[in-house]
Amino acid sequence: xxxxxxxxxxxxxxxxxxxxxxxxxxxxxxxxxxxxxxxxxxxxxxxxxxxxxxxxxxxxxxxxxxxxxxxxxxxxxxxxxxxxxxxxxxxxxxxxxxxxxxxxxxxxxxxxxxxxxxxxxxxxxxxxxxxxxxxxxxxxxxxxxxxxxxxxxxxxxxxxxxxxxxxxxxxxxxxxxxxxxxxxxxxxxxxxxxxxxxxxxxxxx
Numbered sequence: 001x002x003x004x005x006x007x008x009x010x011x012x013x014x015x016x017x018x019x020x021x022x023x024x025x026x027x028x029x030x031x032x033x034x035x036x037x038x039x040x041x042x043x044x045x046x047x048x049x050x051x052x053x054x055x056x057x058x059x060x061x062x063x064x065x066x067x068x069x070x071x072x073x074x075x076x077x078x079x080x081x082x083x084x085x086x087x088x089x090x091x092x093x094x095x096x097x098x099x100x101x102x103x104x105x106x107x108x109x110x111x112x113x114x115x116x117x118x119x120x121x122x123x124x125x126x127x128x129x130x131x132x133x134x135x136x137x138x139x140x141x142x143x144x145x146x147x148x149x150x151x152x153x154x155x156x157x158x159x160x161x162x163x164x165x166x167x168x169x170x171x172x173x174x175x176x177x178x179x180x181x182x183x184x185x186x187x188x189x190x191x192x193x194x195x196x197x198x199x200x201x202x203x204x205x
Contacts, residue, residue: 001037007044017042019073022060022095031064035071043076055090055114066103068093077113077143090114091149092139094121105134115144120161120168122150134167 005017019040022033040057057073060066073092092110103122110119119139122132139147139158146154148161148168155161162168178185188194 002039004041005043007042017044018054018059019057020059021056022058022062022066033060033062033064033066035066035068037069038071040071040073041076042074044078055117056095057092057110058094060095060103067106068104068108069106070108072109074111075114075117075145077115090117091121092117092119094118094123094149103132105132106136108137110137111140111142112145113142116146116154117141118146118149118154120148122148123152132167135170137168137171139168139171 003019005019007017019042020035020038022035035058038058042055042057044055055075057075058068058071060068071093075090075092092112093105093108105120112119119141120134120137122134141147141156146156147158148155148165150161150165150167153164155164158168158171162171178188181188185194
């Protein structure tokens, strides 16, 4: 799915664009919610969507198992929005105010460009069952955003997040543009300088 949400909501407080909400799935260890292969782009043109604005790419709050794999999420910046830095209302993927058996967050690309907003958020007063497992995610915080929030503590970088939580040990990547090196891409793979690439043919003017 491709989900594009452009909010012009003029209400203040807990408002804002949201991609996918998993909120009413019942309960039980036999229930699993799978969210795979979605492209989500959220933006707002209203400065009132601040403080507790619910800018959520994928939001989960049901007490069941969740698997969020291979999703791309972009939360666009709006310089007029301030104050989203001390709430649980905004994030790329997360939620869980209730206990749940397990949650797996794998192979997602998350770009968050709103100040203070985490890419991954895990907050719950309940006890996790099999656990919360996050790995192989590429989280790019821009404009003062954060990598993650875990049990009410924010972490600006993957290294800080991993040291404190043990999560995302294999998510340390550097995204680079090839520029003039594009014709040498095969050599870059052979030399080990590139491990993976997202490619498109350059347009000639």
